[in-house]
Amino acid sequence: MQRHQYDVVIVGAGGAGMRAALESSKRTRTAVLTKLYPTRSHTGAAQGGMCAALANVEEDNWEWHTFDTVKGGDFLVDQDAAEVMCREAVDAVLDLEKMGLPFNRTAEGKIDQRFFGGHTRNHGEAVVRRSCFAADRTGHMILQTLYQQCIKQNVEFFNEFYVLDLLMVGGRATGVVAYELATGELHIFSAKSIVFASGGFGKVFRTTSNAHTLTGDGMGIVWRKGLPLEDMEFFQFHPTGLAGLGVLLSEAARGEGGILRNKDNERFMERYAPTVKDLAPRDMVARAMANEVREGRGCGPDGAYVMLDLTHLEPAHIDAKLPDITEFARTYLGVEPYTEQIPVFPTAHYAMGGIPTNIKGEALANNQDVIPGLYAAGEVACVSVHGANRLGTNSLLDINVFGRRAGIAAAEYAETASFEELPDQPETFVVDLIEGMRNATGDERVAAIRSDLQATMDLNAQVYRTEGSLKQALTDIEALKLRFANVAVQDKGKRFNTDLLEAVELGFLIDLAEVLVVSALARKESRGGHFREDYDKRDDVNFMRHTMAYRSIDAEGNVNIRLDYKPVVQTRYKPMERKY
C-alpha cells in the first residue's frame, strides 16, 4: 500500500475533471485520478456542440439561453445556477478557442453556430443558432484540447487508478482510497480538497449511448457514505440512438435539417411541437417517438423504431457537418445516409441528477450545508442546471463552467485549510470490498445479474413509467441484490483484474438503480424526462421541488432509502405550460 498527499485530488479525467485540474493545478499541488486514460473519457463521445450566446451569426443573448434552459428543464432548474452557466458560457467557449479548440468557422472567420433542440430566440419565438461546434465531434475536440492543456501545464495524472472510497473525518472530506488496476495495489490519497468529476451511470440501462465504464462510481461512493443524491429519477433518453444498439446520433443531425418520420413517412413531430418540430427538447421528442411506435406507426419488421431522414441534405453538407454520425450508420447498420433513412430509437443518455452542489461546486450534506473539502462537477453532480430535462449542448457547457468553478473553489479551500489526520487503517472498507469480492465462492456471475438489472430498467423505468412498472423494477432489484450477495469472480489475480472491476461496478449500478426507482415512485407527476402514465401532468403544487435521497440504516441494521425534498430556486421565471 502506498500513501500520497496532495492539496487537491480530482476523481475523473473527463471534461469536468480536466477543466477543474487546469484551475487548481495553477495554484495548488493537484493529482487527477482516473480509472481510464484521460482521453478515453466519455466527454469525447459528445457530438453536437456547446451553446453560448456569442451572437456570431444572429441576434442572441445569455438571458434567452437561461430562459430556454429553465423551460427545457421543465422549471425544476435552479434559476440562479442556470443564470451563472448561461452568462459564463460565452467566456467558456472563448477560453476553449484560446486553448486551441478547432471550432468550425463563419465566413468572417468567427466561431460558427448552429441550431439545437430547445434553443430559441426571445423566449420561444423561433429556433436560434447558438451551438458552437467542431463538425460532429465537439466533445472529442473538447476532451483533446483540455488534455493538451493539461500536458502543457504539467498536470499530474494517475491513470487507471480506480477510486473506491471517500475518507471523511468529522464531516470533512479528507482523502480517497484508490485501487491501481495494473498491480492491484491500494493507494491512500490524503487531500485538503476532493473533486468528484467521474460522470454518469447510464449502464443501469441496456439501451444506452453511455460507455461500458459509466457505472456511477462517484455517486455510488458518496451514497455509501450516507450523503444525499438529488433528482435521481430524472434520466434523459436521447431520441436518436441507432435502433437496437443505442449508439448516439447527434441532435445536430436535426439541427442541420434532419427530419424524423414514421412508417407513413409522416413528419410526426409537427403534431407534437408545431413551432420547433424536430428541434423540440429531447424528452418531448423521445416520448413522441415511443408513442408513434406504441400506436403502431413504427418502422421495420416489428414496428420498433422510427426513421431519421437526412436524404434531402446535400452529401457535401453531410460530410462537412455530420461526418462521424453518418459513418456510425454505415458501420453498424449498413445504412447509407445520403440515400437511405436511418433507424433510430431513444437511448438512455444522461443523468440530470447526482451529487447536490451549490453554484461554486461545493457538495452538500443536506438542503443547505456544504461538506468541507468536497466538490463535484459535470454529470456526477446536480447543481441543478438541467432540472428535469437537460437541453442538448448544455452538458458540454456544464462541465466547462462548473468544472472550472469547482477547480477554483477546491484550490481556494486548499490554500487556507490544513491536512486532516486520516482515520486509522483508512483502507479497511476497500480491502473488505475487494478481497471479499476476490475470494467469494458463490455461483452467480456478474454479467448475468447486470443483464437482468438492465432488462428490468429498460422495461420498467424508461421513457414511460407507472406505479406498477416501478414497483416491478423495485421487486426485481431486491432479488438482484440477493443474487449479487452470491456473486463470484473467476479472475483471482492482482494484475489488471477487470473481472473484479466489473463486479465492483455492478455493486454501484444496483445501488443507483434502486435510488432512481424509489425516487421515481414517489414523484407522482410527469415532468421533463420523468413521465408517469398514471400521473401524466406536471404538479407544481406538490412536486415543484428537488428529490433528496439518503441511505439510512435503521435500528435493526436494515439499509433503507429515505426521501426528503429541497425547494427549487426561482429568480425571474414563473412556471408556465411547456409548449414548443
Next chain:
Amino acid sequence: MDVKVKILRYNPEVVDEAEWKTYSVTLQPTDRVLDALHKIKWEQDGTLTFRRSCGHGVCGSDAMRINGRNRLACKTLIKDLNPEKEITVEPIKGLPVLKDLVVDMEPFFDAYRSVMPFLVTSGHEPTRERIQSQADRDRFDDTTKCILCAACTTSCPVFWSDGQYFGPQAIVGAHRFIFDSRDEGTEQRLEILNDKEGVWRCRTTFNCTEACPRGIEVTKAIQEVKRALIFRRV
C-alpha cells in the same frame, strides 16, 4: 452462427509465455469483435482481459491486432472478417504486454507528449476568439480526428524494430498544430521532429494509413511535416 475466436493469452502471474487459446462463440454477423470478446469474458472465461470503454470507435481504448491487422474491436464487424475461418485476436505490437490484450501505453503517450501537442501563442490574448478562415481551419482537419488509439504507431515496422522512434501518431499530433494558422510554436516543434529519431525514420510503408480507424491519411501528414522541415514553411 458459431464462430471460432483464437486469442493470444498472456498472464505473467500464471505463466511466463503467451499462448493461443481458441473459444467458440455464437454471434450475429453484425456483432462486433468487442461483442465476441465480451461474450467470452462474461459467459466462458472471466480472466480474459482487454480494455474498452465507449464501444463505438471514439475513445480509442480497444485497438488490437485482428486477423493480423490493427483495428478497433468495437468497430470491426464479424461479417467483415470471413467468420467461416478462425478469427485471431492479439495485442498491438511494439508495446510491452501487461496481460492478454492490454499493453503498456506509457511509451506511446510519452511520444505524443514530447512533440508539444498544444497551441503555442505569444503576446496578449485577444478579448474575443482568434479569427481563422474555414479554409485555414480545414487545413489541419484530418489530424484533429485522432483518438490516440495507437493503431498507427503499433503497425509501423520502424517502430517495432526501433524503440526510440516517435511513431506515426506523435507526428500526427504535431501536424495538427504545425498546420494550425493560430499556432506560433512551429519552429520548436519542427526541431523536435527533425531529431534523428523523428520524421526521417519514416519509410513510407503506409501501414499507419491503413491501420487508422478514423481514416486519417497518416502517411500524407508525415510527408507534409517532412516537406515543412525541408522548406521551413507551412
